[in-house]
Amino acid sequence: MGLALNKDELSQYLAEVFPQVHKDFVVEALDEDSITMRLVVADRHLRPGGTVSGPSMFGLADVCVYAMVLARKGRQSLAVTTNSSLDFLRKPEGGKDLVATCRLLKLGRSLAVGDVLIYSEGSDQPVARASMTYSLPPAGSAAAKYG
Amino acid sequence: MGLALNKDELSQYLAEVFPQVHKDFVVEALDEDSITMRLVVADRHLRPGGTVSGPSMFGLADVCVYAMVLARKGRQSLAVTTNSSLDFLRKPEGGKDLVATCRLLKLGRSLAVGDVLIYSEGSDQPVARASMTYSLPPAGSAAAKYG
């Protein structure tokens, strides 16, 4: 099974559906089973001491898995986060972007699961691990949202 | 074991340590084993369709457990999120604040665990469930950060 959207098409679609935040995120690489995205770290992502905030790391992991699902299922697809788990492993380096790679572990009829490792740019020690489950309601079924 | 900080002292301390975001969060109630906090929902917390974003709900749950730990351990205490798990259950109601209640399940020597239910104000059906683990390094041990 191939990609429904290539890297450029995916980037353009994310800009349309996330007008508020799409400039935070850049798609760096994409293939059928994985995606790499960058969080362009700005002041609003930081906590005192220069650490990237937990919600910013959650957001990066969430967007990463969502973008992977869109790339496979295409523009019309619906996808709602139903579950997430994160381990915070190390303090991110101040002033560095975060780079996240998602592996698509399952793309089923109604559920998709991906896991993510997040690194400070240039480091090979992950700052966080995440896994995310998305519910994939049938197109048009407003009632199906959130399972 | 009692509270090290009462509700007013806790609110003042959160304003000091979270200057960027403390206006988002209000401590509504506090006792030895639980805390209730409100996320004052503003445009920056929303996604298209009026839904409160996932990172905003993560942030609310995280602050809630952190504030509970501070209330018990006091101002000097260090606490670093090491793990979180969230279930997104229902779509939050547009235009409503979110109200979260944390139960402190464990306050050990080196780890604290709390779980959280989040509701749209006025509803009795939770929009999300979360659990958070905090590492509690000995005071002064910079090296102990993130376990």
Next chain:
Amino acid sequence: MGLALNKDELSQYLAEVFPQVHKDFVVEALDEDSITMRLVVADRHLRPGGTVSGPSMFGLADVCVYAMVLARKGRQSLAVTTNSSLDFLRKPEGGKDLVATCRLLKLGRSLAVGDVLIYSEGSDQPVARASMTYSLPPAGSAAAKYG
């Protein structure tokens, strides 16, 4: 919405579908939103030192949420665990049964979510916290298994 199975009907059904393990588990209490079950701790559940094993606690939490879903949806219902999260909080007391209470947080069209606190009998300090998501495939859809 009421119960599809009362406590006796549920106990009988669990004995049919879990012939290998049903004697480990006893339904202690049941209402529309919660269930309490006991793990009758035997040697096979123990680890050296008398601690109840992690897999035994996982199994208790899993059965607890599954039984709650069955009690609401009835005998014909299918339900497959898709996600679980557990926090191990304290060492269980040797020689004591474990008692678990599940709250049903969501019973949707396609997903059910419950959380569980597990106690050593007679203690008011939880030994573990768990949350479980079940996928509820339409009856008859073998292909729907695991989403």
Next chain:
Amino acid sequence: MGLALNKDELSQYLAEVFPQVHKDFVVEALDEDSITMRLVVADRHLRPGGTVSGPSMFGLADVCVYAMVLARKGRQSLAVTTNSSLDFLRKPEGGKDLVATCRLLKLGRSLAVGDVLIYSEGSDQPVARASMTYSLPPAGSAAAKYG
């Protein structure tokens, strides 16, 4: 940092500390950052329909991360599971062993984190994903158990 125990030493130590269950588990491969273990599936691991039970998969993931920590820290080390998260992705194949590979993501002073993918032998589609956090109390500190 190297291994404190090689594959044979680790296998021997697991046999000593898990007399009840060590025959279920075989160490297949070990290096500084990862370990592969096999669950020799027997009747007691199965559910009706031939599926491997959830507790058995939990146990495999848990032993896998524990063995990885032991291999790095050595025989005297203490390690207690404090958190776990599992996604069940596909139905395991009946009559096949399960093979699990753990990546050690963090081995800190007080916490270790690993994640695990579990496969039915011979398949390249994972049946489950897990992550586990272990607390590493200082040697001799009985009080430090469970953080």
